[in-house]
Structures are given as C-alpha cells and as structure tokens.
Amino acid sequence: MTARPQLTPVLRRLRLARISANPSRQAALEQSLPCPVARRFSTSRPRPFHTTPAVSAKAKFTSETYPDIKRDSRFAQLTGEHVGYFRSLLGSESAVIDGVTNDRAADDIEPFNSDWMRKYRGHCKLVLKPGSTEEVSKILKYCNDNMLAVVPQGGNTGLVGGSVPVFDEIVISMSRMNQIIEFDEVSGTLVAEAGCILEVVDQFLASKGYIFPLDLGAKGSCHIGGNVSTNAGGLRLLRYGSLHGTVLGIEAVLADGTVVDDLCKLRKNNTGYDLKQLFIGAEGTIGIITKVSIHCPQRSPAQNVAFFGLESFDKVQQAFREAKGQLSEILSAFELMDEGSQALVRQVTKNESPLEGRYPFYCLIETSGSNADHDSEKLQAFLEDVMEKGIVSDGTLAQDETQIKSLWTWREGITEALSHLGGTYKYDVSIPLKELYQLVEDTRARVDAAGLLGDTDEYPVRAVVGYGHMGDANLHLNVSTRRFDERVEKVLEPFVYEWIAARQGSISAEHGLGVMKKKFIGYSRNPTIVGLMKNIKNTFDPNGILNPYKYL
C-alpha cells in the first residue's frame, strides 16, 4: 500500500463515504488485509490458544498437571462385563470404542481423551455414542447403578477442560444424535438433537431466512448441546441476548436415567420453576442434554462493518454509548482492540492496518438489518457524528463482503497471531464497563514493575494486551510470553482474580469453569451461592457420576 497523506478531520470524514467510489483504494484495502477466509467464517476448528505453545506430541495427563485431584474411589473400574452390556445395548459396532478389552483402540480413543488445545488429557478407555435419548437413558441408569463415572462430550471445543475425562470416566459422545427434528417457519422455533453442529444448523436456518441466535469461532465443530450446556456467549449476544433467553426448552437425561422432557416450543410458559435454566451452563454436571428447542430470529439480509481508531478508553465508552443510541436496533457487534494487540497482528501477518495512523484503541462495529440503504445511512451518519464530536479519530467502512471479512480478521486474528509468538496467559473475564480496560493497564504495570516486561529477549513477557466483546463487557486479557518463567504466573495469580473479585466481575465470562477454573469459583460466587449450587448438584446427581472433578 502506498503512503497515505495525513488527512484533516473533514477529509477523514469524507473518506468514510468515499471508499466505495475509489476502486484502487478498495483493491489496496483488500490486498492489505489477511486472507479473506477469516476464522469467523471458517468451518474448521479454531487454532489453539493456551499457556504453552501447541505441540503435536500428546499432552500431559490432567492428573499430572493437577496432582491435587484424586480419583474418587467410590467409582468402579470398568470391566469387560460392563463393555458387554454397552455393546448389547448400542448394537452398532461403531457406537462403542472399547479400550478396556482391546489395547489397540487407544489411538481411536485419544481424540476423546484430549482437548483440542492439548492442555487436558484423561485416561478414558471407553467411548459410547448413543443414537437416541432412550440409549442415553439406559447408559446412565446402568452407570448410576454400577457407580461408573461419565463425561458428556459434544464437539470437544471447550477451553477449560470440561469435556474430556480426568481419569477413567466413560466418554458419552453426542455426535450421532445430530438430527434437526422440526422447524416452524412462522414462529422461528427450531427443535434439534444435541449433537447437531452449530454451523450445520445455522446453514439450515439460513435457507429458511432465519439465524441461530449464537455464533462463535468453533461453529464448524461445536455442538448445539454443548453450546447450551456451557451457556456459550460468542458474537451475537449483544444483539440476540443469552441462551437463557432464547432457549425455549430442553430434553435431558438425569444421572439415574430419568428423561426430563421439557422440550417446550413456546416463548411464554409460566407453569412452575423454569428448570431447564439450571441445565444451561451446567457443563453436564446435572444431566445430559439430548435435545434443544430454541427461538431463532429473522436473518438480516444487510450487514455493514466499520473499523475506527480512538485516543482513549473514555472515548471508546463514548463511542459505545453513541452507537447504542444512533444504531440501536441494527447494532450487532461492538468489539474492542488495543494497539498492543493490533501491533502483534501486524507483526505476525505483516499486513498493514486498515487505518493509516496508530491509536491506543480500535473498535469494530457491525450492523445487521433488513434494509441495506437504511443501515448504511445510519452508520455513515453515526460515524460522521462521532468524528465531528472528536470521539473517533479516524475510521473506515467496509464496502463489500470481502472487506467485511477482512476487517473482522483484525479482531479475530489476534488469538491466532498470539499463538505464533509463544505461550499466552489468557483470562476471559467480565468487568463493569467503566473499569474494563483498567485491568489491562494495572496488570501491565505490575508485570513491568516486576522487571518481567520488555522488548528484548531477556524479558519473559513480550506484551500485556486486551481486546474483547465491548458490547458485553467481556474482556480478553492476554499476557504474551517468550518462554515459560514461573515468576510470571506468580505475578499474575491470584492478582488478576482478586482484582476482578474486588469489582464484582466474573472470572469466567463465557468459557465456563471445567477443570481450569473449578478452584477459582470463590472469586465470583460467595459461599452461600456455592453452597446452594452444591445442593442442586446433590439433588440431581446424588452419586456424583456426571462429569466429576470439575465445575464446583
């Protein structure tokens, strides 16, 4: 891209509207950006991000990484007799992967034993793939009667080790329960089995003019049952709200095999406690979700994306406030990135930023609506207004689908860029908006004060950066390291968790608890609430066979 002259504020404003009329600028923009097949639109599994670089070798066992976790001796050891029962129950050869009586099955079981980040690894020797709710029910009844622990597994795309075993728990893979059962084109109510892949369901809905009210990077692999079980947040929450509002009903199987048929297809149903809500985000600890009924909104035919630079976090907040006011019903994303995170993307991709200048903060705004002309008019008016008021310093507006995808890569490419640079300490947190970015600044200052942060190889920490879903007050704090250094973790923890707890934030905004955050729940939940949660767990799963060693 050729050097761009410094534009005056007025010219900058004009530039926003002019991009489409300037083919060479448009072409330059396209060239300057990474591959248009951005992660967001990819059907493949997302790249790993974790505290150690990805390795092709097998991961360390979770039982070694967490030596404090001991196998619960109440659970029975799997025998050939158990396997025989499951074989006779499930019939099909492919529905049982038996490593109990057949040592050669280890390789087939390995993908179910490890998470995709290769950070968690269990000792599972038996994988079951039920094809119906009735089979799930019979499996669980047998397991409960025989004290066999189980781990429900969807697409295994989780980030906290919740979907893989720790010891020898049986994996119950939901992958064969992947049928869309019904869709009502008038009401938008979809009923589908838990093992449906999110993207497959969304593509089906697209053909009907509807959209799944959840979108996330792992959409090509994750299951909708897993999404509901982990209360996935993702990219559309700002617009369509949480699954607690959109899920209308579930069918689930309890630990003792009882089928809970709460597969309501209605938006209003005030007949007793809304029990399905407990299963949303329970990470498979009180039952296995087998079917989901969900309200799907109309798909918006028009999408626009703008990307702009701002001088301070205070201005980011002002821009957010203005965007909500002026774009209101068409605003579908408001994403935040700091300059540190964008510098890392530039460093790794060698691409040039969509904006000529450097700003402490960048925001990406997406609108989705039913009328492209109306939306463009609103977005342009908004951008001109915020530039005129000095809230936004510079901005650009995507003119077609390719540019939309390209702009998104500057937000969604951060994770991948970081993974190329070494290990990263990642915190997925939520903090009241006013102090959202302060966590990054305070953490950076602390790492720096400890002499750990610098530009040269002698410093273990390369950068402390922040980005995330501003619209949901969801920050991803990332500490990029050059190598493992135990001083770094000591400086970060429990500092980060204590900082969040002091502000009544959440130590897990959308990734859940799993193994990783089980012991940190006290930073976001008081003992009274944790006590009530344990009551719930004991009520639903008195033997504790469902997804043990995790969550609470």
Next chain:
Amino acid sequence: MTARPQLTPVLRRLRLARISANPSRQAALEQSLPCPVARRFSTSRPRPFHTTPAVSAKAKFTSETYPDIKRDSRFAQLTGEHVGYFRSLLGSESAVIDGVTNDRAADDIEPFNSDWMRKYRGHCKLVLKPGSTEEVSKILKYCNDNMLAVVPQGGNTGLVGGSVPVFDEIVISMSRMNQIIEFDEVSGTLVAEAGCILEVVDQFLASKGYIFPLDLGAKGSCHIGGNVSTNAGGLRLLRYGSLHGTVLGIEAVLADGTVVDDLCKLRKNNTGYDLKQLFIGAEGTIGIITKVSIHCPQRSPAQNVAFFGLESFDKVQQAFREAKGQLSEILSAFELMDEGSQALVRQVTKNESPLEGRYPFYCLIETSGSNADHDSEKLQAFLEDVMEKGIVSDGTLAQDETQIKSLWTWREGITEALSHLGGTYKYDVSIPLKELYQLVEDTRARVDAAGLLGDTDEYPVRAVVGYGHMGDANLHLNVSTRRFDERVEKVLEPFVYEWIAARQGSISAEHGLGVMKKKFIGYSRNPTIVGLMKNIKNTFDPNGILNPYKYL
C-alpha cells in the same frame, strides 16, 4: 364518520400512504376512536376481569371458594408476642399493620387480603413492610423458626391469586423497598429494589434514553420484584425477550433468612448454575426477591402503528411471517384480534372501527426504531406488499401519537369492554402458532353444540372470542356470559386444558399458577418435572412457610 365507498385494492394501498395528507380523514379517525388515554398508557390500576362481575362488596373468602384447601396445622397461630417482635424489629409504626391485637385494623388490612379482582380473599391479620433486605432477612428467620407462614406481596396486581393469603399468612409487603440504587448509562444496567413501581422505573429510564424491557397494563401499580417473581410477559417480549434473558442478577432472602446476593451486573458470567433463574417465575415460593439487576435496552425514539383486516387465520400467519421478514429489527408488537372481540368493543364503546369493512381477523403492528423516516418507509413498503399479495385486505397507519394510542385501544380495550357485559371465562394460554386460533373455533363449536351460545337472552353465552400477543403465540380465549350457568363451566373445563395439553401448549402463558391454576399444572408439566420442582421447593423452603397453598 361518513359512509366510505368500497375501495379497489389499488386505492386501498394508496389510502395507507394518504391518510397523513388528508387532514379531514385524520380528524375523522381521531373522532372515531375511543378516549386517547388508552389503558396501555394509563398510570392507574387496570380494570378487573374475571368470571363474575365486579362487585364493590367484599369478596368471598378463598377458603370458601376452594373448600379443598385446608390450613396447614404445622403453622403456628399469630400471637401478641410475635407482633411485639416485629414491632421492635421494624421500629416505624407504619411498618406494621396489626390486626392480631387490634381489631380495628381490619379495614387497613383488607387491601392486602384481597386481590384487585375481588376474586381471592384471605384471613390475614398482620402486614409487615420491611425497609431493607436485612429486615426481610430477620422477619423470615423469625417466621421460619416459629413456623409462621408468609405471603410476599408486590403491587398485588396478579391474576391468579398468588399475592394474597388464603388463611392467616403474614403479608410481607415490599412497598417500602422502592429505591433505584444505580444505573450505568454506558451499559444500560439498572439495579433497583424490588418494591419499585414499574412505571416509575420506566420513566426514570426514559429520562436516560433507555427503556425497561417489560411493559404491561398494570405498570402504574405493579412492582418490578413482582414482575420478576411472576416472570411477567407483557407487551415487549416480542422485541426484548423474556426476563430470563434480561434479568442479570437478583438479591433474594430464603425462608431461613439467608440472603442470596446474586446481584450480578454483567451480561456474561459463566461461573456455576444460574440460580437466579429459579427465582424468576417462582411466585415467591422459594425466597423473596429484594433487589433486581436488569439489562435495559436503548429507548427507540420513533414509533409507528398499523391496523389491518384479514380474511383468515392462515393470512394472519402469512402476515406475521412477512412482518418478521420485512420489519425484522423494528417490529415491536404483532397483536391479534378476531371480529368477535372487536364487535364487543364496538358494542360497548359505540365507536366506529378504524377500518370500514368487517374482517374475520384484525392485526395491530407496532414498530419501534431509531429513525422515524426509515421506519415509516419500511412499514409502508410492508403494508403495500402484503396488500398487493392479497394477504391483508385493508389497513390504516397511525400518523401521530394520538392515533397510535387510539389504535391500541382497539386491542387493549377488549378486556374492559368484556367486563361491562357480564362474567367472562378467561384463559391465558400459549399454543404453537399454527393451531393458535383453532382453540377458539373448537371451543365455540362445543359451546354452540351444547345449546349454550346465542344472540338472545335465553342463551347463557354471548360470545366465544380470541385475541392476544400473536408474536408470542399467546392467546386470550374469552367466553363472555350473560349470567352464571354451571353448564358453561362444565362444557369448558377440563375441555380447554385437555385441548391445550394435547398440543403441548401452556395453560398459563404469562399469568402464572397462584391458587387458580395450582391444580392444573399437570396439563402443562409431566410428573417427572413436577417432582423435580417439588425437590427444589423442599431444598429452598423445607418448612414450606413461603406462599403456601399455591403454585405446586
């Protein structure tokens, strides 16, 4: 209004756009409609609707209407000693209404003993008005220790007898806990005490450019704590979703006085079971909600309302599908009325319909958006399209706030019109959309076949009509009677409930269970789920002191 000529389809279409350019037509429209101060915008308590005409005399005791309900002998009788404790605890004279030691307090207690429909009436002798969560906690601890039953009461605007005592339960009125605690103008998060009146909160939010994500007829009296406790649905659900999605956190006091501080202000928080969801719609049976944290959307500056006539319920469904597609993000209400219900409004109000012709069905569409020009353009395009396709037969578009209110009265005036005509059997139900109106037709046919329906005085039933929130698949089936006749109830029940159960509908879409529908829960929930609900109740309130004789 003068007689209007029959318009051709093309002219009809033009009329939609022409109303505003024709002042005399506009004035005529205004004159033709009822008082512009519609119930929807009223601050007063809504008029009663029930199965017997409103009477100024005291209602029959619930214990007489429902002789099967017996006082639970485990509960203690109130004594002067108990009253003394509460007096010393609450201090202020006005915080205790004592009918235990003072017979003359009966009149002061009566409003807390009876619901506004005068359909339910208890024998309460003590009303407590705590001013803080700590006081609620101490009251409940004392009651639990002494086996004193309580009924939490908000604005007492419920429709199923849930907020008044049956026997001598103590009423805990939340009316003194009415403070707005904080509002974050960037995120839109509001924290307020449970006793805040909905309309007061909404007016506060309006001054900040925000809106409460719930609206209903009783807004001038109902409390937000009561709204959350009953999972109120109302008029904005189509647009903003249910309280299960918008409520971010609650503070509640359990039966034993334990304070559950789950007053999260974040949209994302995946740290354990989402316990607050159990309290939403629990009707005060597992705890008393003392504070609420809720996500409030941006208030839309532009509103439009259209009213149109259709030839069949199939066309109503087509119109709804088209409205969702074309109006998408600005659609905020889609209401249904049949000709029977509109005929009753015309009969009572003597007003002329907004449309010249008579149609089997009428719909009211409301849009709310950030740009009035854009919204008008979308709505006009939509109306022209559905008229051209023959989906809608005729329609009119409100041109100002007065006309908007006037059009709404044709939907919201139905309840009041019915109340002037005698007793009405009312069913608030939800049914999958395709069969929504079939319930009205089948019920009408059944009543007719029994020889009970007719235009003259010899028939006890005047009309069987249907209307409701089409967008939420929420139907109000109303059977308007001339006098009490036990044959009518026998023809209606359990027929209506069985009809709904066979279609997996809900026997209480938004009004809850209370006393009225406690015994009918089995029509919408299977025994497994009811059993789990009872486990929950026992876990949270083992002595059963919270709102007994109701719900489950």
